Amino acid sequence: MxxxxxxxxxxxxxxxxxxxxxxxxxxxxxxxxxxxxxxxxxxxxxxxxxxxxxxxxxxxxxxxxxxxxxxxxxxxxxxxxxxxxxxxxxxxxxxxxxxxxxxxxxxxxxxxxxxxxxxxxxxxxxxxxxxxxxxxxxxxxxxxxxxxxxxxxxxxxxxxxxxxxxxxxxxxxxxxxxxxxxxxxxxxxxxxxxxxxxxxxxxxxxxxxxxxxxxxxxxxxxxxxxxxxxxxxxxxxxxxxxxxxxxxxxxxxxxxxxxxxxxxxxxxxxxxxxxxxxxxxxxxxxxxxxxxxxxxxxxxxxxxxxxxxxxxxxxxxxxxxxxxxxxxxxxxxxxxxxxxxxxxxxxxxxxxxxxxxxxxxKHFISAFGEHVIGEEIEKALQYAMSRQPGVEVVECTVAPMVTPSEGLPYHEWLIEYAREPEHPEQFAADLDRKLAELNTYYDDLITGSILKPLVIKKLRSNAFIDYMRSKGKLGGQNKVPRLSNDRAIADELIRIGGLA
Incomplete structure (x- = not known):
């Protein structure tokens, strides 16, 4: 010894x-x-x-x-x-x-x-x-x-x-x-x-x-x-x-x-x-x-x-x-x-x-230590929509993709549009840039190549309604959280709501 x-x-x-x-x-x-x-x-x-x-x-x-x-x-x-x-x-x-x-x-x-x-x-x-x-x-x-x-x-x-x-x-x-x-x-x-x-x-x-x-x-x-x-x-x-x-x-x-x-x-x-x-x-x-x-x-x-x-x-x-x-x-x-x-x-x-x-x-994502909160998601979304004023978002939620089949982990945004962005790649880039501006940890993870920029998955019409209906929570004050620290909601949404 x-x-x-x-x-x-x-x-x-x-x-x-x-x-x-x-x-x-x-x-x-x-x-x-x-x-x-x-x-x-x-x-x-x-x-x-x-x-x-x-x-x-x-x-x-x-x-x-x-x-x-x-x-x-x-x-x-x-x-x-x-x-x-x-x-x-x-x-x-x-x-x-x-x-x-x-x-x-x-x-x-x-x-x-x-x-x-x-x-x-x-x-x-x-x-x-x-x-x-x-x-x-x-x-x-x-x-x-x-x-x-x-x-x-x-x-x-x-x-x-x-x-x-x-x-x-x-x-x-x-x-x-x-x-x-x-x-x-x-x-x-x-x-x-x-x-x-x-x-x-x-x-x-x-x-x-x-x-x-x-x-x-x-x-x-x-x-x-x-x-x-x-x-x-x-x-x-x-x-x-x-x-x-x-x-x-x-x-x-x-x-x-x-x-x-x-x-x-x-x-x-x-x-x-x-x-x-x-x-x-x-x-x-x-x-x-x-x-x-x-x-x-x-x-x-x-x-x-x-x-x-x-x-x-x-x-x-x-x-x-x-x-x-x-x-x-x-x-x-x-x-x-x-x-x-x-x-x-x-x-x-x-x-x-x-x-x-x-x-x-509060609801959050911190799968990688980033501590992203709902307010930051909302502000990033508002910013990206302001860059393409024609975009209309019905609902969205965000979850971490910790173990993708290939490449770096990332944040996955599941979005149901009423009117889609004319330039979807730019919309995603604006979301990512604003989120990095709002959250220092997220910025560090992106610039340090620990995460890759966020990925948007487009959901079909009424996906969120169908999800809430399946949970017996349609109507009232119930809503899907803007973000979660696991994939329980995201995976269920994809299963029930499907991808557009």
Whole structure:
């Protein structure tokens, strides 16, 4: 056993023992964080605007701090981008994590000196939990790959700015740097296909033991290796023993990924977001991920059915129930207050508090990590129709095509026209261009050759009506969602409605 593997075991046991302490006192830990967050932010602009000095308990907190999304906090973020200190959290952010927005385009999520450890230590602790549970640490002495975005950073108002994965790359512990692949130079390549070929060049022949990344990106990496070598991953990387993933629903990729690997392998699921590292899988044989209650975040939960109420029910960790869907709300030492990250979660355990991510509070597509929402679909459609004013669309829905029979994956638009575009190729190109403009992640996936431009499938007249009739939902307020993160609706529409 090498030195890194050997030293990791006592550290892993220490981390797990510390974790057990806060897990046994979860309710008090969360209340302590609520109080600390409020006290620390008393003199910030947000704290003054929301009368933090008058908050004495959780009830006061809910009265003082409304539920926010990025749009609601955008005014404060703009002050941060202009270089002003003490706005949402004392001082200035250490970084902005650049991520895809909705109505505002790109979002700039603050990461502070206090919150950076939430991102970095949580990723480390997920691995150490695995080491403590399985006693498998030999992988730490071999090569590790983290398929991520470019670590190249820019500046916004004097604050370093980049993708979360790129920011995190700058904080890989020194003792792992010598094991890490790809090289920094390769990791900075923006074009995904070019970068992927360089990564393969650097990893073939290396003792790869840990591979981490968003499943579709990892699958593409595996596909290219198999095409180049003619061998399954287990034969190319016989030391490969641990797969770490997060960012999208794993289930659509599971079968093909493990088929590509060619042998059973341990895995760790993570729940990272630009807004915070929220949970990780702490046990191999227990469902769900451990909610991280002691890393600078005070969590709240809104029952999904109450989310759009004028004054929605807000629950602390003490009040949640197993098996119920909640919209996840965070308050953090990054300066996010009453912040709805858009995800829905369900508790599978309360001792300890473990969750599964069940979806988004709104319809969405994120099969490849793009987080495309209905509003973006609507705006892209409106734009394309404005370019060809004669076009009339009866209805449309969008679904991912994850595993096409050939070529790259893509978004498939199923459209029923009342009047078709005179130039259908241009119509599709306009849709794609506008969607890329509205959604930074989608743009990255297209320009990086991870996705090909969207494909339109024209449906026959009355296809959507016939589909709704088949579901017993014709009429009233029922409608087909504009988009879905799987192909259940799309495939049924094609079967019932047929292609024109």
């Amino acid at each position: 090498g030195i890194k593997a050997l030293l990791s075991q006592p550290l892993a046991q220490y981390i797990v023992n510390q974790q057990k302490i806060w897990m046994a006192n979860s309710l008090q830990v969360q209340e302590n964080w609520r109080q600390k967050l409020v006290h620390t932010s008393l003199k910030t602009k947000f704290g003054k605007d929301h009368f933090f000095k008058d908050i004495k308990n959780y009830s006061d907190f809910k009265e003082a701090v409304p539920i926010h999304d990025y749009e609601d906090l955008k005014g404060y973020i703009e002050l941060l981008k202009a270089g002003e200190p003490d706005i949402l959290w004392p001082g200035k952010p250490l970084y902005f994590a650049k991520t895809s927005g909705t109505t505002s385009g790109t979002k700039y999520i603050p990461i502070t000196r206090d919150s950076i450890s939430n991102h970095i230590d949580s990723a480390r602790n997920a691995i150490l939990n695995y080491v403590a549970e399985t006693n498998n640490s030999a992988f730490l002495d071999k090569k590790l790959i983290f398929l991520s975005g470019s670590p190249t950073l820019t500046e916004t108002g004097g604050i370093l700015t980049g993708r979360l994965s790129g920011i995190s790359n700058h904080h890989v512990p020194g003792y792992l740097k010598s094991n890490q692949l790809p090289s920094y130079t390769t990791n900075c390549i923006e074009d995904w296909e070019e970068k992927l070929e360089k990564i393969i060049d650097e990893t073939l022949g290396q003792p790869m033991s840990l591979i981490s990344g968003i499943p579709p990106w990892v699958q593409m990496y595996f596909d290219r290796i198999i095409a180049r070598t003619g061998r399954p991953i287990k034969d190319v990387f016989p030391d490969f023993s641990l797969f770490i993933y997060g960012g999208v629903n794993f289930e659509p990729y599971r079968a093909k990924l493990y088929e590509s690997i060619g042998k059973p392998i341990d895995s760790i699921e993570l729940y990272p977001a630009s807004e915070g590292f929220l949970a990780y899988q702490d046990m191999q044989n227990e469902p769900g991920m451990l909610l991280l209650l002691n890393t600078g975040i005070f969590f709240e939960f809104i029952p999904v059915e109450n989310y759009y109420d004028e004054k929605p029910v807000r629950l602390s960790i003490e009040e949640v129930e197993i098996g119920k869907n909640y919209a996840l709300i965070i308050n953090s030492n990054a300066g996010l207050w009453g912040y709805s990250i858009g995800d829905t979660v369900k508790f599978v355990s309360k001792d300890p508090y473990r969750i599964v991510v069940t979806g988004r509070i």
